[in-house]
Amino acid sequence: MNETSVGPGIVQVHSMGRQIEIEYQLLSPELQQRPLLIFLHEGLGSISMWRDWPEQVCNAANCRGLVYSRYGYGRSTPRPLDEIRGLDYLHIQAQDALPALLDALNLAEEKPILYGHSDGGSIALLYAALLPERVAGIAVAAPHIFVEDITVEGIRKALDIYRSTDFPARLARHHHDGESVFRAWVDIWLTPEFRAWNIEELLENIQCPVLAIQGVEDEYGTLEQIRGIQRRVPHTELLEIPECGHSPHRDQSQLVIDALCDFIERVSG
Numbered sequence: 001m002n003e004t005s006v007g008p009g010i011v012q013v014h015s016m017g018r019q020i021e022i023e024y025q026l027l028s029p030e031l032q033q034r035p036l037l038i039f040l041h042e043g044l045g046s047i048s049m050w051r052d053w054p055e056q057v058c059n060a061a062n063c064r065g066l067v068y069s070r071y072g073y074g075r076s077t078p079r080p081l082d083e084i085r086g087l088d089y090l091h092i093q094a095q096d097a098l099p100a101l102l103d104a105l106n107l108a109e110e111k112p113i114l115y116g117h118s119d120g121g122s123i124a125l126l127y128a129a130l131l132p133e134r135v136a137g138i139a140v141a142a143p144h145i146f147v148e149d150i151t152v153e154g155i156r157k158a159l160d161i162y163r164s165t166d167f168p169a170r171l172a173r174h175h176h177d178g179e180s181v182f183r184a185w186v187d188i189w190l191t192p193e194f195r196a197w198n199i200e201e202l203l204e205n206i207q208c209p210v211l212a213i214q215g216v217e218d219e220y221g222t223l224e225q226i227r228g229i230q231r232r233v234p235h236t237e238l239l240e241i242p243e244c245g246h247s248p249h250r251d252q253s254q255l256v257i258d259a260l261c262d263f264i265e266r267v268s269g
Helices: 053-061 089-104 119-130 149-164 167-172 178-189 192-196 201-205 224-232 253-268
Strands: 005-015 018-027 036-040 064-069 113-117 137-141 210-215 237-241
Touching (some): 005 089, 018 053, 018 089, 036 053, 036 119, 053 064, 053 253, 089 119, 113 119, 113 253, 119 137, 137 253, 149 167, 167 178, 201 224, 210 224, 210 253, 237 253
Parallel strands (some): 036 064, 113 137, 137 210, 210 237
16 A cells, blocks of 8 residues: 655646636555546535545555645635636536646546545536546546435525534635635525536436445435436446445445445456
8 A cells, every 4th residue: 555645735727717726635646557536525625624535545446546626615716705606517627627637737648537526426427428538437426416305405404504503614624715615505506597407418428437326314315316327327336325424435434445446446457
């Protein structure tokens, strides 16, 4: 096992029509003959919110890793509070922002494996659907492929918690601007027009291996999210985890690590 890492650092990226700074960390970059696993965080996530879990995965799988905070998150360029997030914000992350980051890091020729959680899972699915030639495989945990009532209700509850507890202070420890991160997430998901957001048809373009993971007790989505992926992408492998909520990598960490190690070995051949 190798525990070498580079960063976290900052790289200048031209994305979304502007020059921005993106916080990133490379794990075991010297393992050039091993697969590259890219970690895509949730809607309130960042490098620091993963804690040491990406390192645990890369050490167990003996692979390279890339962890980064998307625009507006972590120590990346903050999103202005008055900047409106479009209904296609996840598509933009998949089709523009991630390729731009890989280009800036001289990784554009890689065919990585993606691990995406929640919003990050949706980005991984969109990346594989829109850029099928640029990915070797994807593993998604608690992804969204359409908007459910349980998701909207969960976000409304999160808004109440944000207003009534120390949640803002805890979020601020992980982001330049925690208020901007939270408002961008809540505002788009509670926008009435976003109820029609749906990527199911796009999924049929996915050619690479897919591992779809979800907790049976996920408070932000039903198992129809990952079962819906399998209906559109029949070669999808499902992992439905009992006693697990919306964050399988925290609730059932070792089980997910073991599943990822097996998936990475099969994908890398």
